[in-house]
Amino acid sequence: MAAIPVFRQCARRRPGLTILMITTTMSAFCEIGSNCSLFRLNQFCPVDTPAAIDAFLCYWKPSAVILLESELWPNLIMVSSTKGIPLTLLNARMSVKSFKFWSAWALPLISLMLSKFALIIPLSTTQAIRFQLLQAPPSIINFAGDLKYVVEHDMSKRNIASTEDLKEQPSDRHVWMAASVHRGEEQVILAVHRLLVRRYPDLVTIIVPRHLQLAHHIVEELQKEGLHVALRSRKQKITARGLVYMVDTLGELRHLYSLTPIALVGGSFCPGFAGHNISEAAAAGCAVLTGFHVGHFSHMINEMQRLDPL
Numbered sequence: 001m002a003a004i005p006v007f008r009q010c011a012r013r014r015p016g017l018t019i020l021m022i023t024t025t026m027s028a029f030c031e032i033g034s035n036c037s038l039f040r041l042n043q044f045c046p047v048d049t050p051a052a053i054d055a056f057l058c059y060w061k062p063s064a065v066i067l068l069e070s071e072l073w074p075n076l077i078m079v080s081s082t083k084g085i086p087l088t089l090l091n092a093r094m095s096v097k098s099f100k101f102w103s104a105w106a107l108p109l110i111s112l113m114l115s116k117f118a119l120i121i122p123l124s125t126t127q128a129i130r131f132q133l134l135q136a137p138p139s140i141i142n143f144a145g146d147l148k149y150v151v152e153h154d155m156s157k158r159n160i161a162s163t164e165d166l167k168e169q170p171s172d173r174h175v176w177m178a179a180s181v182h183r184g185e186e187q188v189i190l191a192v193h194r195l196l197v198r199r200y201p202d203l204v205t206i207i208v209p210r211h212l213q214l215a216h217h218i219v220e221e222l223q224k225e226g227l228h229v230a231l232r233s234r235k236q237k238i239t240a241r242g243l244v245y246m247v248d249t250l251g252e253l254r255h256l257y258s259l260t261p262i263a264l265v266g267g268s269f270c271p272g273f274a275g276h277n278i279s280e281a282a283a284a285g286c287a288v289l290t291g292f293h294v295g296h297f298s299h300m301i302n303e304m305q306r307l308d309p310l
Contacts, residue, residue: 018041023044078112093127115137176196182210207244270293
């Protein structure tokens with residue numbers, strides 16, 4: 001999602017530009033597929049071996065390779081450099097865990113990889129310092145801010161219609177949403193749901209798992225307890241009291257934020273997690289809750305707290 005505004009701007013400046021988007025997850029693949037007017041070519045990332053990468057680059061012959069965030073694939077970087085293809089790292093980030101690993105065990109490798117880039121744009125000053133400590137040439141590091149802030153909200157008829165069927169259903173009921181929930185965090189969410197139902201019997205808890213497999217697991221747990229659950233994929237109505245509405249579909253999260261005044265953003269409640277983007281929920285007017293484990297999104301939270309402590 002952070003890439004789309006960048007490449008849309010590229011397409012405006014160079015109308016004849018062809019963009020091949022390669023992704024590593026099914027959700028990203030489906031999301032890019034819905035932007036087919038911009039990305040005519042959409043594939044999964046090749047396996048990062050010298051032979052696979054060489055064949056991939058020889059077939060497509062790209063004029064440039066742009067990587068996002070933390071996708072530092074050694075063979076893709078080294079083979080692209082050997083072929084004289086310029087490399088850029090956008091919204092570059094390096095987690096504390098990765099930084100410690102590269103610093104302690106593989107500094108010569110990461111230093112060599114980073115030296116092959118023509119441009120690195122980190123998402124924060126802290127991230128810029130980490131890349132410099134890993135011996136990225138200072139001359140290639142340029143700070144432009146976090147691309148997560150410039151995600152465009154597509155208000156096309158298709159995307160508005162995708163959640164239009166839900167807007168009237170909760171009516172005056174109490175609604176909150178838990179988004180990007182990872183395995184293990186569902187126990188926190190369901191415990192909160194059980195407590196809130198006692199005070200607000202008409203409660204609707206919307207759960208958007210990070211991975212679809214978790215949705216099926218949560219539904220099974222709820223059904224065993226005899227709790228009310230409705231599935232988004234089956235277009236089931238929000239009618240029962242004390243309901244959990246399970247979003248077991250892809251690509252609707254940023255539109256669903258408009259349905260709730262409170263959004264809990266997951267990937268932040270268990271050690272080892274690094275949080276998720278909270279700016280989409282905030283832009284939709286939600287009060288945002290997270291756990292303590294927010295990783296590289298701490299700069300975003302600190303900035304929002306500075307602007308509005310509440």
